[in-house]
Amino acid sequence: MESALVIGSGIAGMSSAVELAGKGVKVQLFSPFPSERSQSVMAAGGINAVLKGHEEGDSIASHIEDTLKGGRYIAGERAVRGLCEGAEDIIDHLEKIGTVFSVNESGRPDRRAFGGQSHKRTCYCGASTGKQIVSALIMEVRRFEAKGIIERKLWRFFHSALIKDGVCYGALLFNEITGKLEAYCADAVIIATGGQNKLFGKTTGSTQCDGYAAARLFMQGAKLKNLEFIQYHPTAMETYQKKMLISEAVRGEGGRLFYCEGENRVYFMEEKYGSGGNLMTRDVISREIDAVKKDVFLDISFLGRKEIERRIPEVKDTCLKYRGIDICNEPIPISPAVHFFMGGLAVHLNHETNIRNLFAIGECASMYHGANRLGGNSLLAAIYGGRVAAGEISGRRVERESINYADILEHENERLDMLRQSKSSFPVNYIRDMVADTMNRDLGIVRNREALERGISDIDYYLSVADRISYDSSVLMYANYSLKGILTLAKATLISAEFRKESRGSHFRSDYPKESKDYEASSIISYNDGKFDVCLDKESVYES
Amino acid sequence: MRVRILRQQTSLSESYWENFRVDVPKDMTVAGLLDHINFNDDIIDENGNKTTRIGWECSCLQGICGACAMVINDIPALACETFIKDLKKDEITIRPLRKFPVIHDLIVDRSVIHENLKKINLYIGEYHPVKAKNLKKAEKEHRQQYDVAKCLKCGICLEVCPNYVNGNSFFGALFANECYLVSSRNETEKKEILKNYEKHFGNTCSKSFSCMDLCPMKIQTIASVAGLNKNSFHN
Numbered sequence: 001m002e003s004a005l006v007i008g009s010g011i012a013g014m015s016s017a018v019e020l021a022g023k024g025v026k027v028q029l030f031s032p033f034p035s036e037r038s039q040s041v042m043a044a045g046g047i048n049a050v051l052k053g054h055e056e057g058d059s060i061a062s063h064i065e066d067t068l069k070g071g072r073y074i075a076g077e078r079a080v081r082g083l084c085e086g087a088e089d090i091i092d093h094l095e096k097i098g099t100v101f102s103v104n105e106s107g108r109p110d111r112r113a114f115g116g117q118s119h120k121r122t123c124y125c126g127a128s129t130g131k132q133i134v135s136a137l138i139m140e141v142r143r144f145e146a147k148g149i150i151e152r153k154l155w156r157f158f159h160s161a162l163i164k165d166g167v168c169y170g171a172l173l174f175n176e177i178t179g180k181l182e183a184y185c186a187d188a189v190i191i192a193t194g195g196q197n198k199l200f201g202k203t204t205g206s207t208q209c210d211g212y213a214a215a216r217l218f219m220q221g222a223k224l225k226n227l228e229f230i231q232y233h234p235t236a237m238e239t240y241q242k243k244m245l246i247s248e249a250v251r252g253e254g255g256r257l258f259y260c261e262g263e264n265r266v267y268f269m270e271e272k273y274g275s276g277g278n279l280m281t282r283d284v285i286s287r288e289i290d291a292v293k294k295d296v297f298l299d300i301s302f303l304g305r306k307e308i309e310r311r312i313p314e315v316k317d318t319c320l321k322y323r324g325i326d327i328c329n330e331p332i333p334i335s336p337a338v339h340f341f342m343g344g345l346a347v348h349l350n351h352e353t354n355i356r357n358l359f360a361i362g363e364c365a366s367m368y369h370g371a372n373r374l375g376g377n378s379l380l381a382a383i384y385g386g387r388v389a390a391g392e393i394s395g396r397r398v399e400r401e402s403i404n405y406a407d408i409l410e411h412e413n414e415r416l417d418m419l420r421q422s423k424s425s426f427p428v429n430y431i432r433d434m435v436a437d438t439m440n441r442d443l444g445i446v447r448n449r450e451a452l453e454r455g456i457s458d459i460d461y462y463l464s465v466a467d468r469i470s471y472d473s474s475v476l477m478y479a480n481y482s483l484k485g486i487l488t489l490a491k492a493t494l495i496s497a498e499f500r501k502e503s504r505g506s507h508f509r510s511d512y513p514k515e516s517k518d519y520e521a522s523s524i525i526s527y528n529d530g531k532f533d534v535c536l537d538k539e540s541v542y543e544s
Numbered sequence: 545m546r547v548r549i550l551r552q553q554t555s556l557s558e559s560y561w562e563n564f565r566v567d568v569p570k571d572m573t574v575a576g577l578l579d580h581i582n583f584n585d586d587i588i589d590e591n592g593n594k595t596t597r598i599g600w601e602c603s604c605l606q607g608i609c610g611a612c613a614m615v616i617n618d619i620p621a622l623a624c625e626t627f628i629k630d631l632k633k634d635e636i637t638i639r640p641l642r643k644f645p646v647i648h649d650l651i652v653d654r655s656v657i658h659e660n661l662k663k664i665n666l667y668i669g670e671y672h673p674v675k676a677k678n679l680k681k682a683e684k685e686h687r688q689q690y691d692v693a694k695c696l697k698c699g700i701c702l703e704v705c706p707n708y709v710n711g712n713s714f715f716g717a718l719f720a721n722e723c724y725l726v727s728s729r730n731e732t733e734k735k736e737i738l739k740n741y742e743k744h745f746g747n748t749c750s751k752s753f754s755c756m757d758l759c760p761m762k763i764q765t766i767a768s769v770a771g772l773n774k775n776s777f778h779n
Contacts, residue, residue: 033601033603033611034654034655034658034697036609036610036696036697036698037601037603037604037609037610037611038603038609039603039604041604041608041609042604042606042608042609095671096670096671097668097669097671098668098669098671098725098726098729098730100686100689100690100693100729103686125690126690128608128690128694131608131693131694132690132693132694135693135694135695135725136668136693139666139667139668139669139726140667140669142661142662142665142666142667143665143667143669145662146662146665152658154655177555177647206603206604206609207602207603207605208603239576240569240571240572240573240576240579240580241572241573241575241576241579241605241624242605242606244606318606321625322573322606323571324571427585429582429585429597430585433583472597473596474587474596474597474598474599475597475599
């Protein structure tokens with residue numbers, strides 16, 4: 001193929017753009033804001049890879065097994081194999097383009113231990129791995145921009161895809177500067193728009209990621225997968241503006257979780273799971289904190305100021321800056337917060353959705369992580385997925401079919417004009433806040449049928465008024481037109497969670513607390529004119 | 545507490561001041577304050593009149609993306625890490641960055657930053673690091689490269705710079721830092737970079753280094769400049 005649209009310019013989007021450009025495919029790279037604002041810069045921990053000179057006993061097979069086990073055996077084995085086998089080449093490439101890794105004595109990327117992994121294999125760049133990779137990739141994109149192979153377009157928000165008879169021909173983007181919809185056609189379209197954080201209001205991630213692109217494509221016929229699997233990070237600190245992530249490194253350094261009973265501290269994780277209790281996986285700790293129903297704290301003060309400043313300076317700074325807490329003397333008040341979405345657009349091994357020539361990569365695609373993601377695998381999957389999609393697109397023959405988009409553009413512009421005229425007692429921001437309240441209440445760490453059905457009923461009500469909201473000219477047009485898609489995605493997520501009548505990975509049902517063989521497969525949900533259909537992908541149609 | 549905000553509905557309309565009365569905790573940041581004003585269904589100004597939501601840009605809300613750079617009590621800063629308790633006055637004035645075109649309220653168009661870097665075509669391409677004389681020096685260089693790669697491209701260094709006007713010829717501290725990063729990680733690019741560095745930074749910078757005082761990532765531009773000058777000398 002000769003041309004592609006890449007929508008989203010975080011690490012996944014930039015990786016695919018660079019790979020495509022390197023193979024001579026012309027790329028238009030769209031995003032509302034520059035890559036420096038993408039959620040990718042917030043990925044602190046690292047990127048997994050079994051490199052030459054690995055820890056004794058480690059192997060690619062071990063990385064594969066850790067990933068499959070972490071995902072409770074519903075991720076595609078072939079997909080995970082490709083990911084883990086491709087990891088070393090990705091690290092080599094990142095080094096080559098100048099990523100500033102933390103290095104060992106021989107000048108190669110250093111590695112640290114990460115939760116859920118049997119060996120030390122997480123390459124890192126201090127406490128800002130994502131940011132350092134973003135900086136390097138921006139330069140690579142710039143190299144191809146100068147050659148005219150990549151064209152970056154800012155202030156463009158995804159609106160919808162141009163689809164005819166199950167084939168994608170391009171996309172409509174809303175230009176917030178001109179206030180107009182623009183149509184772009186290309187041989188292939190790659191969606192790289194991140195996870196659906198905003199469904200839950202305040203999370204540990206970026207405010208820019210809301211899941212709308214996946215939602216709109218779902219309404220246009222794309223299938224979604226594993227939406228019920230949402231990773232809660234157990235240790236986030238509440239601030240006025242967001243839930244601030246407190247790194248797993250604090251527990252790695254010996255941090256102890258407790259709650260107070262009168263004057264006494266109850267170290268509930270150690271009492272239940274023994275000395276390693278504080279290092280249990282994210283889903284287990286989140287559930288235990290949820291069950292305590294009391295204020296929970298994380299204490300690392302016993303490590304002493306000198307060691308804290310040496311080993312976890314960023315955590316010390318964050319707590320002091322945002323809550324005035326000196327972790328050398330006092331514990332950190334924590335609670336679990338939504339952190340990562342394993343679910344998203346259903347894709348095949350080549351990252352193509354069920355719509356031909358429409359691809360999805362990064363967090364908006366559901367691949368590799370199954371029912372729970374390992375730390376250090378998301379950056380790897382973002383880059384690997386971008387490469388796979390690019391390889392497929394560049395190797396595919398151009399199809400000379402086209403679409404007459406003039407009518408679609410006119411129709412969608414009319415709809416936006418109608419939206420601009422709309423007045424009612426339902427302001428768009430009010431409904432967005434209500435959706436977040438519903439999702440946090442009914443799709444929390446522990447779910448049950450009653451709560452999920454209540455959530456579905458609430459979202460149904462908001463959907464019934466979504467076409468007659470009060471247009472708010474003081475927020476982005478995007479915030480107005482994206483509402484219906486976001487509500488539809490919220491409903492699809494609740495339905496998927498209700499459908500899975502078992503507990504697996506990050507999905508825990510108090511009414512079905514056991515993992516069940518009957519559900520050892522991904523869930524797939526589709527949409528047809530207001531109707532939602534969900535089933536299990538027992539034949540492994542996707543991710544294979 | 546009184547909050548004064550310089551507003552502008554569109555890129556073409558006139559700007560105007562609008563005042564608000566708020567009662568918020570002192571340990572809230574300016575980002576939290578803006579959220580607080582915008583959260584209500586009806587936004588009411590100091591005189592009780594209904595007004596529109598305040599436009600501002602944010603993404604990470606923890607000081608690592610640079611979206612929310614604005615001028616707070618005359619000092620350019622990130623709203624998400626400027627705390628009300630640290631502001632000296634009882635009245636808070638907030639305005640958009642002055643050296644970039646306003647798009648809406650506190651949202652500005654900083655695309656000149658990327659356009660200038662694109663114009664010079666700065667990229668590492670192939671990793672061919674400059675060999676340091678000893679381990680200590682190598683560690684120091686690595687530390688500086690790591691810090692420089694954390695640049696947010698938020699524009700605060702340009703806003704505060706006495707030499708930066710509109711980016712037509714002088715590209716500012718972020719450009720000098722990018723030149724350092726590329727030349728220190730790919731020696732083969734050095735000669736061309738130094739030429740552009742002199743033209744778009746070295747020859748004009750008056751060395752006030754006010755950029756370093758306000759940089760949210762505390763990037764030591766002076767160390768990048770020293771590194772580049774050292775390279776200049778060798779050539």
